[in-house]
Amino acid sequence: MELLYNVEAIVITAFVLFLALLVWAKAPATVIRMLDARAERIRNELDEARQLREEAQSLLASYERKQREVEKLAEDIVARAVEESREAIEAGKAELERAVARRLKAAEEQIASAEAGAIRQVRDQAIAVAVAAAAEVMARNMPPEKASALIDDAIRTTGERLH
Numbered sequence: 001m002e003l004l005y006n007v008e009a010i011v012i013t014a015f016v017l018f019l020a021l022l023v024w025a026k027a028p029a030t031v032i033r034m035l036d037a038r039a040e041r042i043r044n045e046l047d048e049a050r051q052l053r054e055e056a057q058s059l060l061a062s063y064e065r066k067q068r069e070v071e072k073l074a075e076d077i078v079a080r081a082v083e084e085s086r087e088a089i090e091a092g093k094a095e096l097e098r099a100v101a102r103r104l105k106a107a108e109e110q111i112a113s114a115e116a117g118a119i120r121q122v123r124d125q126a127i128a129v130a131v132a133a134a135a136e137v138m139a140r141n142m143p144p145e146k147a148s149a150l151i152d153d154a155i156r157t158t159g160e161r162l163h
Contacts, residue, residue: 022028138147
């Protein structure tokens with residue numbers, strides 16, 4: 001009975017019985033199976049996380065590549081737009097120069113035409129003055145018979161030239 005009063009012996013005996021009960025109920029195998037299942041689940045989650053990380057890195061690399069392509073495309077578009085604007089400016093300058101040249105030529109032609117008209121008017125006026133002066137001189141100095149012969153000669157010459 002003394003064994004029953006010894007608390008340490010009772011605790012040790014209870015503990016040994018508890019362990020024996022656990023072994024008899026196959027608790028260590030169940031705990032090991034649970035731990036193995038948990039380890040397998042953790043391993044699967046790590047594999048899945050690794051795959052997701054690799055996919056994310058692949059996707060990131062793809063997006064970075066696409067971003068570089070888009071940036072290059074944007075640079076090309078800007079360069080092309082700048083070149084087209086330069087060409088448009090050059091074409092505009094050339095067209096402006098042609099328009100100015102056309103207007104200068106038209107102005108020169110108008111000036112030449114006005115000059116020719118003025119010369120013609122001066123010449124016509126000079127002819128009219130000369131004819132009037134000649135008529136007056138002839139009327140004063142020429143006898144009427146001679147004037148009549150000159151008029152007939154002029155009419156005949158004019159008729160020959162017109163026909």
